[in-house]
Amino acid sequence: MTAKQRNACLADFLEFMNHKGLNTTSQRRIIAEAFFELPGHHSLEEFYQHILQRDPGIGRTTVYRTLKLLCDAGMAMEIHFSDGITRYEVAKPDSHHDHLVCLQCGKIVEICDPRIEKLQREMAEKYGFKLRGHVHNLYGLCESCRAEAAAEDI
Numbered sequence: 001m002t003a004k005q006r007n008a009c010l011a012d013f014l015e016f017m018n019h020k021g022l023n024t025t026s027q028r029r030i031i032a033e034a035f036f037e038l039p040g041h042h043s044l045e046e047f048y049q050h051i052l053q054r055d056p057g058i059g060r061t062t063v064y065r066t067l068k069l070l071c072d073a074g075m076a077m078e079i080h081f082s083d084g085i086t087r088y089e090v091a092k093p094d095s096h097h098d099h100l101v102c103l104q105c106g107k108i109v110e111i112c113d114p115r116i117e118k119l120q121r122e123m124a125e126k127y128g129f130k131l132r133g134h135v136h137n138l139y140g141l142c143e144s145c146r147a148e149a150a151a152e153d154i
Contacts, residue, residue: 001090006036009075009090016073027058031066041079041087041099041108081108082139102142104149109142 001009013032017024034051042050048063067088070076077091081101087108098116100109116136124131141149 001036001039006033009036013070013073013075016075017069022069027055027062028066028069030055030058031063032070035067035070035076035088036090039090041089043085043087047088080135081137098136098138100138100140100142102145103139104141104145107142107144111138 010029010032014024014029017028031051034054035047038047038050044060044064044067047067048060051058051063067076071078071088075091076088079087079089079099081087081099082103083106097110097112100111101107120134120136121131
């Protein structure tokens with residue numbers, strides 16, 4: 001995400017807060033800025049540790065509540081993988097992707113393939129569904145973990 005896109009996201013979030021009559025505190029601003037700057041999928045604890053580097057005075061509860069507000073604003077998404085840990089990522093308008101998840105090291109790779117998207121739409125139509133969203137996660141072992149397991153077998 002470019003600096004211009006991050007600034008636009010931050011402005012949209014602050015407008016959302018204002019529209020809801022919520023205080024736009026400096027802590028919420030710091031959290032939102034950090035969220036839009038940090039690519040990837042992060043658990044609350046990982047993101048909280050990132051925030052502590054910017055401002056050690058911000059509490060875990062404030063971080064959690066701000067992440068929830070970002071989700072309410074449609075600017076963040078909660079992602080749930082098989083490990084039971086909720087992760088957060090920036091919700092990109094008009095962008096869709098799925099995930100490859102390593103069951104051993106937890107590596108997450110975003111994938112996007114128009115063939116998968118087309119098949120999902122076709123399957124929904126076949127069964128009379130109008131898609132509103134979906135989660136598509138593929139689980140396995142990444143190349144590094146497979147190589148490590150193979151080396152242990154020698």
